Amino acid sequence: MPLLRVFGPARDAAGTAGEQFPGADVGAVLDAACERYGPGFADVLRRSAVWLNGEPATRAHAVGDDDEVAVLPPVSGG
Amino acid sequence: MPLLRVFGPARDAAGTAGEQFPGADVGAVLDAACERYGPGFADVLRRSAVWLNGEPATRAHAVGDDDEVAVLPPVSGG
Amino acid sequence: MPPVAGADDWVLVTEEPLPVAEALDWAVLPSCGAVVTFCGTVRDHSEGRDGVVALEYECYREHASPRLAAVAGSARSRWPELGRIALLHRVGELGLSEVSVVVVASAPHRAEAFDAARHCIDTLKATVPIWKRERWAGGSDWASCAHEPREASDVSR
Amino acid sequence: MPPVAGADDWVLVTEEPLPVAEALDWAVLPSCGAVVTFCGTVRDHSEGRDGVVALEYECYREHASPRLAAVAGSARSRWPELGRIALLHRVGELGLSEVSVVVVASAPHRAEAFDAARHCIDTLKATVPIWKRERWAGGSDWASCAHEPREASDVSR
Numbered sequence: 001m002p003l004l005r006v007f008g009p010a011r012d013a014a015g016t017a018g019e020q021f022p023g024a025d026v027g028a029v030l031d032a033a034c035e036r037y038g039p040g041f042a043d044v045l046r047r048s049a050v051w052l053n054g055e056p057a058t059r060a061h062a063v064g065d066d067d068e069v070a071v072l073p074p075v076s077g078g
Numbered sequence: 079m080p081l082l083r084v085f086g087p088a089r090d091a092a093g094t095a096g097e098q099f100p101g102a103d104v105g106a107v108l109d110a111a112c113e114r115y116g117p118g119f120a121d122v123l124r125r126s127a128v129w130l131n132g133e134p135a136t137r138a139h140a141v142g143d144d145d146e147v148a149v150l151p152p153v154s155g156g
Numbered sequence: 157m158p159p160v161a162g163a164d165d166w167v168l169v170t171e172e173p174l175p176v177a178e179a180l181d182w183a184v185l186p187s188c189g190a191v192v193t194f195c196g197t198v199r200d201h202s203e204g205r206d207g208v209v210a211l212e213y214e215c216y217r218e219h220a221s222p223r224l225a226a227v228a229g230s231a232r233s234r235w236p237e238l239g240r241i242a243l244l245h246r247v248g249e250l251g252l253s254e255v256s257v258v259v260v261a262s263a264p265h266r267a268e269a270f271d272a273a274r275h276c277i278d279t280l281k282a283t284v285p286i287w288k289r290e291r292w293a294g295g296s297d298w299a300s301c302a303h304e305p306r307e308a309s310d311v312s313r
Numbered sequence: 314m315p316p317v318a319g320a321d322d323w324v325l326v327t328e329e330p331l332p333v334a335e336a337l338d339w340a341v342l343p344s345c346g347a348v349v350t351f352c353g354t355v356r357d358h359s360e361g362r363d364g365v366v367a368l369e370y371e372c373y374r375e376h377a378s379p380r381l382a383a384v385a386g387s388a389r390s391r392w393p394e395l396g397r398i399a400l401l402h403r404v405g406e407l408g409l410s411e412v413s414v415v416v417v418a419s420a421p422h423r424a425e426a427f428d429a430a431r432h433c434i435d436t437l438k439a440t441v442p443i444w445k446r447e448r449w450a451g452g453s454d455w456a457s458c459a460h461e462p463r464e465a466s467d468v469s470r
Contacts, residue, residue, distance in 0.1 A: 007216055008287030009298050049305045054219045056307070070216060070285075074302030077213065077245060077286030078196050078257050078277060085373055086444030087455050127462045132376045134464070148373060148442075152459030155370070155402060155443030156353050156414050156434060177334040180352065184410050189356035192349065192430075194423065195337065199346035253341050266351065266434060273349075274427050 002029050002063040005070040006041075010048055013041040026052055027059030029069045048073045080107050080141040083148040084119075088126055091119040104130055105137030107147045126151045164240045165232075167224035169215055171248040174255050179242040183262040188239035190266035192273040196257040198250050203301050207292045213247040213256065216285035220245065223284040226308040230279055231261065231272045238263050238272055245286060256288075279311045321397045322389075324381035326372055328405040331415050336399040340419040345396035347423035349430040353414040355407050360458050364449045370404040370413065373442035377402065380441040383465040387436055388418065388429045395420050395429055402443060436468045 005018040014037045021036075023029040030050065034042040051070040052061050063069060079098040089095050092115045099114075101107040108128065112120040129148040130139050141147060166179065176195060183191050198211050224243040232238055239262035246256050259276045263269040283306050288299040323336065333352060340348050355368050381400040389395055396419035403413050416433045420426040440463050445456040 005216070007285065008214060008289075011214075012298075047304075051219075054222070072216070072285055072305050073287065073298075075282070075285055075305045076288040076299040076302040077215070077284045078281040083373070085442065086371060086446075089371075090455075125461075129376075132379070150373070150442055150462050151444065151455075153439070153442055153462045154445040154456040154459040155372070155441045156438040176337065180333065180350070184352075184354050184412075186357040186409050189354055191352040191354060193337070193352070194427070195341075195348040195350070196423070197341050197346055197348060199421065200343040252343050255341075264356065266353070266431075270351070270427065270431050274423075277423060 001065060002067045002069055004029055004033055005068060007070070007072055009073045010041065010044045010071040013037060013044045023063060025059065025063055026050060026057050026061045026069055029063060030059065030071075044073055045071055079143060080145045080147055082107055082111055083146060085149065086151045088119065088122045088149040088151050091115060091122045101141060103137065103141055104128060104135050104139045104147055107141060108137065122151055123149055165225060165228040166240070166242040166244070167221050167228065168244045169217070169220045169224070169247060170244070171246065174244045174246050174258050176255060176258050179244060179258055179260045183240040183242060183260045185239040185262055188262040188264055190264070190269040191260065191262045192266070192269040194259040194273050194277050195255050196277070198252050198254050198256060200252060202290055202299060205290060205292060205300075208290050209252060209293065210291040211250045211256065212289040212291065213245070213250065214287045214289070215245070215247045219285050223308065224280065227276055227279045227283060230308040230311065231276050234275065235263065235268045235272045237268055241272070241276065243276060243280060245280075245284065247286065279308050282306050282311050283308045322382060322385040323397070323399040323401070324378050324385065325401045326374070326377045326381070326404060327401070328403065331401045331403050331412050333412060333415050336401060336415055336417045340397040340399055340417045342396040342419055345419040345421055347421070347426040348417065348419045349423070349426040351416040351430050351434050352412050353434070355409050355411050355413060357409060359447055359456060362447060362449060362457075365447050366409060366450065367448040368407045368413065369446040369448065370402070370407065371444045371446070372402070372404045376442055380465065381437065384433055384436045384440060387465040387468065388433050391432065392420065392425045392429045394425055398429070398433065400433060400437060402437075402441065404443065436465050439463050439468050440465045
């Protein structure tokens with residue numbers, strides 16, 4: 001199953017830094033995460049970028065066992 | 079007598095870093111220096127700024143015993 | 157501590173105090189007369205928030221360094237005459253006045269060194285997957301001044 | 314080594330190696346999140362002159378430090394939010410890659426720190442009574458890239 005990683009405010013909202021979710025594409029993984037983590041997480045997701053294996057991705061991108069989907073709220077390094 | 083200080087290319091042209099010259103104003107001091115140091119110094123002087131006690135001065139500024147006239151060729155610090 | 161021998165880019169994400177002086181020394185080259193260094197330090201206030209006492213930085217570990225390298229690459233494509241570039245970011249818990257980020261850029265002339273250093277810190281803030289949590293006397297929260305993450309190649313200053 | 318206790322400007326003209334790291338540490342204040350440092354280093358070439366191996370800096374000793382202080386003053390009048398400013402210049406004989414000048418400016422935000430550091434080095438080069446002689450394999454001469462000296466208050470960037 002693909003791994004979902006979540007950071008910053010998304011990690012707070014999820015209550016975890018990452019876990020595996022079933023799904024054949026990015027959208028399915030995110031929907032499963034919203035269902036498990038609830039509306040607080042869905043709110044953060046709406047203002048976040050989504051990466052697949054370190055590159056920007058859309059919901060339609062296909063995913064498999066070794067793939068990593070990441071939820072990146074607005075960044076604040078520096 | 080006022081002291082004349084000369085720097086950089088002006089010091090090279092004068093062959094000394096400074097000495098006293100008679101004169102009641104800045105212009106008289108500079109003229110005496112040109113006479114002693116020759117045309118090479120006069121050339122440098124033409125493209126130099128002149129300070130009296132650390133502030134920009136004109137030839138007409140009066141000078142006395144404790145005053146310091148300085149010849150500053152274009153600066154190149156940094 | 158410095159990077160791969162022979163490399164002219166040095167990127168680092170670490171929980172240790174940043175090697176500021178080492179990075180500055182490393183950036184000096186005989187062909188370069190200008191070295192510009194930017195240090196970001198933990199400030200006692202942020203927009204609308206006074207009395208900040210500490211910051212905590214979290215990063216997407218696997219991708220933070222590659223994104224720093226992309227920032228350096230974007231600077232090199234704009235200023236090919238750049239000598240060395242160091243981009244160092246600290247993560248974990250930082251107290252007041254500690255250095256969270258260091259950018260160093262060397263170049264033959266100062267205009268390019270200043271412009272490249274400024275470009276690097278602006279692009280780093282907009283593209284590198286790092287998040288900052290602010291702690292003050294009464295609580296803590298994620299920094300409100302944040303950027304939707306972009307790619308270094310898309311940042312136009 | 315640092316300046317008068319409590320002062321927020323540090324100016325220095327010295328024949329010793331410049332205390333770069335100390336100046337950078339000193340400039341950090343809890344209210345300032347940005348510290349920009351410019352180091353000028355001895356370069357192996359100048360305009361139209363290759364193979365430079367050393368520089369010799371001469372100054373008008375009594376007036377170099379006051380003119381550095383005037384540079385700091387001109388920056389403060391433009392950017393009142395500046396924290397600390399260090400302006401350090403080395404004189405005497407310097408070998409390749411040695412640091413001849415250091416500017417450090419701290420500010421709450423990076424835009425002001427960058428702009429002030431740039432202003433300070435530009436104004437320093439135009440106003441401080443210092444002269445540079447370049448030495449190469451075949452001889453030596455005064456630097457050709459020089460400025461008619463001006464007052465810091467007249468320099469408009």
